[in-house]
Amino acid sequence: MNFASTAVQDELAEAALHYLTDRYPPARVAEFAEHGAHDVDAWPELVRQGWLDGDLGLVELALLAQANGTALHPVAWWSTMGAALPAYRAAGLEPPGTVSYGDGSSSCRARHDGATWRLDGHLRQVVDAGYAVELVVAATDGYGPALFTVRTDDPGVTLSAHDGLDPLRRSATVQLAGATGRLLLTGPAADAARVAGQRRAVVLACAEAVGVGQRALAMAIEHAQARVQFDRPIGSFQAVAHRLADSYADLELARSLVYRAAVAVADAEADGASGPTESVDDALACAEVSCPAAAVAACESAVQVFGGIGVTWEFPLHWWYRRALWLQSFHRARTDALATVADALLADSVTHRTTDR
């Protein structure tokens, strides 16, 4: 049995966390959040540090995503590394900077206009579109969904950003009116890249959720050790201590499920199996249910432990809470993971499997 991060992986995670907590103390995170802005200058440093290296496996990326959640890293790394990146890599390319993905397979048409592809239609809920140099767009080319890239500064591209719960992760609706597309992939290759992108986006978002919850728990622990009431630190009261112990349990269980999902997806990719397989679907669904829920619960417990301070605008905890809530609504909007699990368990033709083997 071997199901824990290696020393090398732990070092990677620690270095990432060290860099991020150094560069983004909560006050600075709050500053970006107040202005709904990202640290757009940070990207070259991330590239230099190897955060985009092609040899990072999904487990390593999940560890980086955890660190992003812990620090509330104000950079469009997730939108780049999740749904968009597999399309570039499958086409033998690297993203030109921060990018994002827009699924217009049912709402966008691609037509070939002599020498170039032109895209028309709209893309809903494109995450961090405002910070993307390019978008990967799934559009129908007459045969089926194909993947294109579109530059966000192209005259045919209009972005309208939405206000959301989390100002550090805003989505936009993107209108395409004869936007110039560069064809990346068609046919089965495009389908495979879309599936890979979706799976990676889920794994990295779930890992990020664990990091978010972890930070909220850490803040609450620090406060519970220091804050004295009735002549004792409040962490010595079981009502407080047990609540935090439950947060820890939720987060450790969620962490195990996101590691499992990362390994399951990586294994499936290595086998060249892009189609749904039982254990990948199950691993993703389990992580999708448990990770954001654990993060939300940890943030809510932390708010409670901080008492009045926890509900103020000035105290930065709410920015983490917002991210946890965003992660949960992102998953709910995408799929009903509980139904996926129940369908698989109670399908008449399938006997319950207790092991993946």
Added chain:
Amino acid sequence: MRLVDTDDEAAFRATLRQWLRDNLPAGVPHSWDTEQRRAWSRRLHTAGYAGITWPREHGGRGLSPSYQAVYAEESALAGAPDHVNVIGIGMVGPTLIRLGSPEQQQAFLPRILSGEVIFSQGFSEPDAGSDLASVRTLARRHPDGWVLDGEKVWSSYAHLADYCLLLARTDEAPTRHRGLTCFLLDMRAPGVQVRPLRQMSGDTDFNQILLDSVVVPADAVLGEVGAGWRVAMTTLAHERGTFGITLTSRLAAELGRLVETVRAVGASDCPIVRREIAQLHIEVQALRYTGYRALTALERTGTPGPESSVLKLRWSLANQRLATLAVRVLDGRPGTDDWYGYWRRQLLRSRTNTIEGGTSEILRGIVAERVLGLPRSH
């Protein structure tokens, strides 16, 4: 990180699975009586599945804990019972190997493995409960060794046991953790009386042990006189080693049974049942992979990681929810599933889960203080 066995683990699993198929009675029974369990333990021993992680020189297989985990998973899947000497093999044996004298090792270890000598554990007391250090059973010096007087409670399998690993106070020491000593008590010694405690489920696997001027020889002391706390902690640490995997494997098998029950009574379409089953499945998977993380840490460093502290806490709650759901699914549908009696008993038995082996409150306290570093509670 791997989701699958190594080649060696896979080979061990395949052989074991076949062996279980060949050796378990057809139509595995819902519950096993003592004689059936003794017979099963003899088969396990002959086939080399008792003491998988024990060192070779003490009659074990000398394999790493991951093989014990494979055993736990496969035997749970197959519906096989516990080894009748689960305390001897899982807890007392490893403690003897670590702290016992060569004579004690020779006298007990082979017979523990074979199931010939069954052990129980006498740590808890009526007035001590979760506060183990307040043990009051007294051991006084005697020309032949020691004399024991006191009362133990919640001793699993004491009604079957030949010996008991017993914690007693040998010295009114200045601190409560000192002055305790561990004894290997012969349950047939004059003055030992065992009274079964009947639980609400009807089971009588816990017992009261009354000790009235019981004389034990000097060589019945395990470890050093006055170092009983350390011995007890060694024993309990072994309980927490691969035990989490055993619990989770059983829970997974129970969930499989519940799914069968839900199908059998035609409750597969009920949205509430579907939702709760899905949530239980997710909890089982979470416990399972957390168990693997703890196991990996155990194999790498010799101690399970901090995440192992959540296994029993969450297993007990999930097990209770599972049994509750099963009975609710069957309620009002009597006779539609022959597992009804089983589930009714499980529901009542599972209430014990959040009390036995460390109450949930104690376990949360351990997480808060030792893992999260919160101040000691009052």
